Amino acid sequence: xxxxxxxxxxxxxxxxxxxxxxxxxxxxxxxLLLTIDGEIIKKVxxxxxxxxxxxEKMCERDSYQQIVHxxxxxxxLSSNINNEAVCLxxxxxxxxxxxxxxxxxxxxxxxxxxxxxxxLWWGVMGMDVGALTTYFYGxxxxxxxxxxxxxTCGARLTMNYNVPGGLMFDIHPNFVKRVKDFIAHFKTKLPxxxxxxxxxxxxxxxxxxxxxxxREDAISFGASGPVARASGYxxxxxxxHPYSALDRVTFKEALRTEGDTFARxxxxxxxMWESLSIVEQLIDNIPEGEHRVxxxxxxxxxxxxxxxxxxxxxxxxxxxVISTGTKSPYxxxxxxxxxxxxxxxxxxxxxxxxxxxVATMATLDLVIPDIDR
Amino acid sequence: MSYxxxxxxxxxxxxxxxxVTGKYFLTSRKGAITQQYPDNRETLKMFDRFRGEVIxxxxxxxxHRCTGCQKCEIACPNGTIEIIxxxxxxxxxxxxxxxxxxxVYHLSMCTMCGLCIDVCPTDAIEWGQNFENSVYxxxxxxxxxxxxxxxxxxGVED
Numbered sequence: 001x002x003x004x005x006x007x008x009x010x011x012x013x014x015x016x017x018x019x020x021x022x023x024x025x026x027x028x029x030x031x032l033l034l035t036i037d038g039e040i041i042k043k044v045x046x047x048x049x050x051x052x053x054x055x056e057k058m059c060e061r062d063s064y065q066q067i068v069h070x071x072x073x074x075x076x077l078s079s080n081i082n083n084e085a086v087c088l089x090x091x092x093x094x095x096x097x098x099x100x101x102x103x104x105x106x107x108x109x110x111x112x113x114x115x116x117x118x119x120l121w122w123g124v125m126g127m128d129v130g131a132l133t134t135y136f137y138g139x140x141x142x143x144x145x146x147x148x149x150x151x152t153c154g155a156r157l158t159m160n161y162n163v164p165g166g167l168m169f170d171i172h173p174n175f176v177k178r179v180k181d182f183i184a185h186f187k188t189k190l191p192x193x194x195x196x197x198x199x200x201x202x203x204x205x206x207x208x209x210x211x212x213x214x215r216e217d218a219i220s221f222g223a224s225g226p227v228a229r230a231s232g233y234x235x236x237x238x239x240x241h242p243y244s245a246l247d248r249v250t251f252k253e254a255l256r257t258e259g260d261t262f263a264r265x266x267x268x269x270x271x272m273w274e275s276l277s278i279v280e281q282l283i284d285n286i287p288e289g290e291h292r293v294x295x296x297x298x299x300x301x302x303x304x305x306x307x308x309x310x311x312x313x314x315x316x317x318x319x320x321v322i323s324t325g326t327k328s329p330y331x332x333x334x335x336x337x338x339x340x341x342x343x344x345x346x347x348x349x350x351x352x353x354x355x356x357x358v359a360t361m362a363t364l365d366l367v368i369p370d371i372d373r
Numbered sequence: 374m375s376y377x378x379x380x381x382x383x384x385x386x387x388x389x390x391x392x393v394t395g396k397y398f399l400t401s402r403k404g405a406i407t408q409q410y411p412d413n414r415e416t417l418k419m420f421d422r423f424r425g426e427v428i429x430x431x432x433x434x435x436x437h438r439c440t441g442c443q444k445c446e447i448a449c450p451n452g453t454i455e456i457i458x459x460x461x462x463x464x465x466x467x468x469x470x471x472x473x474x475x476x477v478y479h480l481s482m483c484t485m486c487g488l489c490i491d492v493c494p495t496d497a498i499e500w501g502q503n504f505e506n507s508v509y510x511x512x513x514x515x516x517x518x519x520x521x522x523x524x525x526x527x528g529v530e531d
Contacts, residue, residue: 066450069486133394143406147420154422154500160486168491172422196390201382297444297492 014042019357021050026361027124028368032345039353044346052372059332064090064164064299067332072158074336075370077117078312080153081110083162088243089308089319090164093301100245101289102166107245108179108282109149109161110310111275115186116145117313118272121365125265126197128362129206134197141189144182148175164299166292179283183276190272198269207262211348211360214259221344224337225315226267227364231259237311249281261356264363298327314338314365338370419502424485427454427478428501429518436526437519439497441473445489453483473519480506481514495529 014037020026029050035043055074059067064086071082084106091098123138146156152172153159161168197203213223218231228235236253238246254270256263301323309318315337322331341364349357408417419425431437441458455477463470476498490498498518508514 062450065448065488066486069450069484069488133390140406150423151420152422154420154424154487155485158485163491168487169422192393196393200386200390201379202387205379 012037026368027366030366030368030371034354034357036354041349041352041354041357044349044357046342046345048372050372051369055373056332056334060328060330063327064301064329068162068164069158069160071334072160073369074334074373075312075314075317075338075367076157077120077367078113078314079157080113080159080161081310081312082317083160084110084244085308085310085317085319087162087164088310089306089321090299090301092308093304093306093321093323094164094295094299096165096293096295098166098293099289099291100287101291103245104282104286105167105171105291106162107249108279108286110244111278112145112148112179114275114313115272116142118268119145121268122193122197125362128358129203131197131200131203137189137192137196141186144185148178148182151175151178163292165295166290170291171286176283176286179279183280183283186276190269193269198265204262206355207260207265207359207363209260210352210356211261211363212259213344213348217344217347218259221347222340223315223344224340225311225313226254226264226271227315227341229254230256230263230267232257235316237309237316241309243308243310245282246278249278251278261359261363268365300325300327301329309335312337314367314370315341334373336370336373338366338368342366342371419504422500423502424487424500425504426480426501426506427483427489427498427518429476429498431520431523432526435520435523437497437523438495438526438529439473439476439519440495440525440529441471442494444492444494445498448488448492450486450488451482451484453479454489455479472525476518478516478518479514480516481511
């Protein structure tokens, strides 16, 4: 082990500690092997695989309808968007014409999922830097979305509401009213988020100027979502490759150029406003029509390779299917945003303090099942 | 000097934040989302579509709607449903007809994806609202959904 002498009495020595897998700041079972010198981080080595469930392998034995429910268990905070990604891939391969009603409902529910995910992230972010109140307030607003989801989809977290060809059942009669209530409620609460945490000097001092990621690094590490957008890399899949009903709404892509922890925080706060505006644009005129197109009981994709990407709350999720014409895929690969975003943690955390690492990790918004799959 | 102005600004923004928390402190019960769960069992009502467990409704004459087509068994990703079936003589036509002996449901393996209920052609199974599933022995989570002595409702065809 390398030893440097500071003065004759004190020796400074590098040593290793484990952060996780049971550390509350890692938000799940992620083990970080830290090489530190005093409080300064020299190296961060993520150790993965604690909840690897071989979802991609299980997909090779499942039918295409059954794959959808497995994606709930990847990034569980944006489960509806994951479901949508698989369904869009299958529909693209089968060249199914999806009713307008389905597209609009999928987009509304997807954006609600994004708000709910960011609400949870905001609460946990505050808690990671020492503000416990945010946790309760974030969960309070998330609860309204959970109720909407439970009433329409039947579950609060693992919805499995999308099926190849549409939606499992039509929206609940109360859906529109509840969503409108939520928009009105959340518009009064979002400014409180700012008063409580964003404008707090102590919070700003802890987050500004740490964990800086440049635009070039964001691109070369394959970062996506709010992490990349905070570095000035415009990469919103909703903007560049619109899917479902996103081509008919207007929204601004949240962009920052600083690339530090505070910029990533601000991007997510702004994304909540944008998602609210998307939901607001669509909720009043959900087109009438079928909620589901009839598909064969056994879906067989044509021979070939199919790729579809969507923007989850964490970034770009890609679904890549190789089909040999049978009822299950030959190979299915999920390009998950969390894995790429974790890869740059070592790059931005080196040189900082352990406390900064916690704040940096909070804004990467890691969901470990999404990384391990 | 920035040391003292930092302290001043820190306290000022803390107090600004505490204005928000103070407001909720004074009006705490209004808009509270916490449920007093074990105490509110009598009044707790889940949403209609809530997915608690798979049940098979029976009518007053102990008849169900399951024809034993096994579509749910095929649709299930985890092998949760197991249908033990037999062939019996149909009283009306006199022909041999498939009928279920036991509809075995392993709740401990169920992921509540809803594919079985979605695929059922005769609406024989549906979602139940019960979610309290803690038991001392996991064998208690394996259930036979059709009641003993029950038979197929007349007129139900798949």
